[in-house]
Amino acid sequence: MTCLFLLLINYISGMPLHAFHVSVCEIEFDESKKQLEITHRIFLDDLEIGLADWSEEQVDVLNPENPKHLDQMIGKYLTEKTTYVINGKSVRATYLGSEKEESVMYCYQVVTNLKKVKSLKVTNTLLMEIYDDQTNIVHLENGDQMKSLKLSDSETWGEVNFD
Numbered sequence: 782m783t784c785l786f787l788l789l790i791n792y793i794s795g796m797p798l799h800a801f802h803v804s805v806c807e808i809e810f811d812e813s814k815k816q817l818e819i820t821h822r823i824f825l826d827d828l829e830i831g832l833a834d835w836s837e838e839q840v841d842v843l844n845p846e847n848p849k850h851l852d853q854m855i856g857k858y859l860t861e862k863t864t865y866v867i868n869g870k871s872v873r874a875t876y877l878g879s880e881k882e883e884s885v886m887y888c889y890q891v892v893t894n895l896k897k898v899k900s901l902k903v904t905n906t907l908l909m910e911i912y913d914d915q916t917n918i919v920h921l922e923n924g925d926q927m928k929s930l931k932l933s934d935s936e937t938w939g940e941v942n943f944d
Contacts, residue, residue: 803918810895817865903932
């Protein structure tokens with residue numbers, strides 16, 4: 782009976798349930814623009830729960846009462862939950878904005894004024910405060926080199942080196 786109730790609530794809310802908790806982050810170094818372009822893909826229902834828990838506010842990501850406030854909240858959440866160290870130096874990513882596509886929120890960050898990326902350390906604790914099984918996959922691209930990290934509650938950061 783509880784399962785039927787959850788399915789009904791899920792149907793009414795328009796957000797699908799999923800059996801796993803994962804976000805995907807894609808990081809690409811654009812040598813011509815000398816910047817790191819970062820895209821986070823987060824399920825809407827997870828983001829809504831995470832933002833509400835983090836901010837202690839009522840959050841509706843599907844139909845926000847104040848879209849500008851929601852976007853600012855997402856930016857602050859990403860800034861707090863992700864960090865980047867490039868070539869041994871801590872850098873701050875600038876939040877650019879977000880957009881919804883089906884059941885996923887795409888969130889964008891950028892790190893500018895970079896000459897070269899030889900090493901990149903990423904910390905990503907998105908949603909780990911609410912899901913014990915949360916996994917954050919990070920794909921890194923630098924020229925023709927592709928590397929990936931699988932981050933979780935037991936390993937919240939990873940580092941890659943590029944030739």
